Amino acid sequence: MFSRIMIANRGEIALRVIRACREMGIETVAICSKSDQKSLYLKQADITVCVGPSESEGSYLNIPSIISAAEITDIEAIHPGYGFLSEVGHFAEVCESSNIVFIGPRSDVLKKLGNKTEARKIAIASKVPVVPGSESVIQSQQQALDVAHKIGFPVIIKASAGGGGRGMRIAHNDISLVNSLAIAQREAASAFKDQSIYIEKYIEDARHVEVQIFGDNYGNIIHLGERDCTLQRRHQKLIEESPSPVLTERLREEMCKAAIKIAKAVNYTNAGTVEFLVDKEGNFYFIEVNTRLQVEHPVTEMVTGVDLVKHQIRIAYGERLNIKQKKIKNQGVAIECRIYAEDPYNGFRPQPGKITSYNAPGGRGVRVDSCVHAGYEIPPYYDSLISKLIIYQKTREEAIACMKRALSEYVIEGIKTTIPLSLELIGHPQFATGNINTNFVENLLSKN
Numbered sequence: 001m002f003s004r005i006m007i008a009n010r011g012e013i014a015l016r017v018i019r020a021c022r023e024m025g026i027e028t029v030a031i032c033s034k035s036d037q038k039s040l041y042l043k044q045a046d047i048t049v050c051v052g053p054s055e056s057e058g059s060y061l062n063i064p065s066i067i068s069a070a071e072i073t074d075i076e077a078i079h080p081g082y083g084f085l086s087e088v089g090h091f092a093e094v095c096e097s098s099n100i101v102f103i104g105p106r107s108d109v110l111k112k113l114g115n116k117t118e119a120r121k122i123a124i125a126s127k128v129p130v131v132p133g134s135e136s137v138i139q140s141q142q143q144a145l146d147v148a149h150k151i152g153f154p155v156i157i158k159a160s161a162g163g164g165g166r167g168m169r170i171a172h173n174d175i176s177l178v179n180s181l182a183i184a185q186r187e188a189a190s191a192f193k194d195q196s197i198y199i200e201k202y203i204e205d206a207r208h209v210e211v212q213i214f215g216d217n218y219g220n221i222i223h224l225g226e227r228d229c230t231l232q233r234r235h236q237k238l239i240e241e242s243p244s245p246v247l248t249e250r251l252r253e254e255m256c257k258a259a260i261k262i263a264k265a266v267n268y269t270n271a272g273t274v275e276f277l278v279d280k281e282g283n284f285y286f287i288e289v290n291t292r293l294q295v296e297h298p299v300t301e302m303v304t305g306v307d308l309v310k311h312q313i314r315i316a317y318g319e320r321l322n323i324k325q326k327k328i329k330n331q332g333v334a335i336e337c338r339i340y341a342e343d344p345y346n347g348f349r350p351q352p353g354k355i356t357s358y359n360a361p362g363g364r365g366v367r368v369d370s371c372v373h374a375g376y377e378i379p380p381y382y383d384s385l386i387s388k389l390i391i392y393q394k395t396r397e398e399a400i401a402c403m404k405r406a407l408s409e410y411v412i413e414g415i416k417t418t419i420p421l422s423l424e425l426i427g428h429p430q431f432a433t434g435n436i437n438t439n440f441v442e443n444l445l446s447k448n
Contacts, residue, residue: 009081033059133200159188165235302334356414
């Protein structure tokens with residue numbers, strides 16, 4: 001097994017990986033920016049290295065600085081977490097050329113699936129249904145109009161190299177399409193250093209369901225069931241749960257088989273997520289592959305009992321998957337609420353600042369993945385996710401009741417957070433019945 005691993009990330013995911021490494025007897029090197037030098041996760045690492053200034057471009061996205069820190073600290077592998085460099089094929093390639101194991105898919109797979117238009121082609125070749133859309137990146141306004149007229153409005157513009165809602169715009173007519181193209185390209189260029197975009201048919205009243213996959217270096221590929229991520233704002237997830245409350249067993253089986261097909265088509269290794277949209281008629285469509293550990297991975301861990309981070313490390317070391325598909329039993333219900341330092345009733349405005357009081361909930365079936373505390377100063381430079389509250393119970397009704405209780409106990413003062421919105425969503429009658437879609441949050445807030 002590895003003796004020392006670097007975590008090329010920050011916050012709660014860095015702490016999550018450090019904890020897994022400590023349980024496995026692996027030393028850890030944690031990197032940080034200047035504004036993170038007093039962060040909690042650093043106290044749990046064996047070695048810490050400041051890799052640059054507060055801005056991400058000079059620190060958490062600074063490949064030369066991170067590789068230099070890796071060489072100085074004599075690490076064997078790098079875990080990229082999620083976000084930042086986790087899906088950057090060039091970073092994995094640099095690690096490979098430096099004899100550092102990248103804990104994730106191979107660089108060639110990252111490059112293939114990281115480009116959304118290429119991923120669509122792989123899905124089509126694998127006979128997996130995809131959302132109708134452009135066959136390649138959009139090169140001109142006229143091409144965009146031609147595609148939109150062929151597949152019909154509304155359409156959605158997406159960044160080829162990105163995710164997380166950035167570089168994404170919905171258009172309902174020619175004028176909004178032309179105006180949105182330039183905006184989406186600017187956002188994509190800023191977020192991913194790649195302004196290429198493509199167009200898909202916008203599936204209205206859809207649900208967002210994803211399948212967790214895992215592969216080793218010996219051709220073994222499995223799935224660990226699905227997560228329902230329908231409750232979103234601006235295409236960024238707020239609440240996730242497993243199992244999906246609306247999938248039939250037939251549809252679940254078909255989606256999981258489709259995810260495995262795509263994974264096998266590229267000889268996928270390590271953790272990944274194949275994402276789908278499900279329409280009102282129960283048809284599903286491939287949209288993308290997230291070639292990394294997901295923010296919401298604890299949901300799958302709770303219902304399967306599988307530690308995804310430890311399996312990532314073991315597979316990267318060269319071990320075979322020690323779990324067979326038929327042995328995976330998804331039991332109970334898990335729900336996760338993402339807690340953001342944002343004002344949800346004021347346009348989700350970010351809330352950097354000092355947390356003056358902090359009290360996390362507890363009790364049976366309650367898990368909190370966080371890296372903040374009383375006195376912590378939330379910097380303005382990074383994603384505003386500060387905590388994840390995960391509930392596990394035998395039934396969905398029990399999980400919802402437990403989540404309501406836990407959210408009401410959760411105290412974060414000094415800044416505004418999305419806790420009140422999470423309570424509103426979890427307590428909404430339509431969430432209880434599962435009658436929601438990806439527009440639910442926006443529609444609800446527009447009525448407030």
